[in-house]
Amino acid sequence: xxxxxxxxxxxxxxxxxxxxxxxxxxxxxxxxxxxxxxxxxxxxxxxxxxxxxxxxxxxxxxxxxxxxxxxxxxxxxxxxxxxxxxxxxxxxxxxxxxxxxxxxxxxxxxxxxxxxxxxxxxxxxxxxxxxxxxxxxxxxxxxxxxxxxxxxx
Numbered sequence: 241x242x243x244x245x246x247x248x249x250x251x252x253x254x255x256x257x258x259x260x261x262x263x264x265x266x267x268x269x270x271x272x273x274x275x276x277x278x279x280x281x282x283x284x285x286x287x288x289x290x291x292x293x294x295x296x297x298x299x300x301x302x303x304x305x306x307x308x309x310x311x312x313x314x315x316x317x318x319x320x321x322x323x324x325x326x327x328x329x330x331x332x333x334x335x336x337x338x339x340x341x342x343x344x345x346x347x348x349x350x351x352x353x354x355x356x357x358x359x360x361x362x363x364x365x366x367x368x369x370x371x372x373x374x375x376x377x378x379x380x381x382x383x384x385x386x387x388x389x390x391x392x393x
Contacts, residue, residue: 252323253351255344257335263319265352272318276329277311281318284311285349309333312341319348 252262265281273281284307289297317332336344 251354253347253354255339255347257338261320261335262323263316263347263351264322264355265319265348266355268322269315269318272321273314276314276318279311281315284308284315285345307341307345309336312336312345315348316344319351 250264250266252264254260254262270281273279273284277284289301289303291297313329313333313336316336317327317329320332320335321327
């Protein structure tokens with residue numbers, strides 16, 4: 241099978257670091273992160289804080305992100321290396337000093353929703369209209385092949 245990936249415009253989220261870079265939190269980024277850390281990338285991101293009614297608090301009321309720096313550096317690298325295959329983990333660590341970690345984390349979560357709306361329980365027009373990535377759950381849920389049952393016959 242021939243894939244024409246070079247001709248495809250793949251979705252990404254722009255972020256200003258040393259230059260304008262484009263984050264892609266897709267299956268390949270998740271795979272690269274897991275390969276390097278042994279962890280599911282979604283477990284590295286904290287869940288957004290909620291009020292007593294269960295509604296997600298606005299960004300200014302969210303607590304500071306408490307994330308393992310190795311995980312954050314590896315996640316940033318995994319989201320950027322598709323665009324710059326020579327990017328190293330050390331260089332990704334330097335890029336982390338160029339913007340507040342909360343901004344970088346928010347952009348990575350946004351990238352997940354932009355790159356894979358079908359996996360986030362939204363697709364097409366509905367996903368594009370919902371602009372607040374923190375208003376959606378951040379953990380993936382996948383149905384097993386063939387429907388909602390994991391049993392085999």
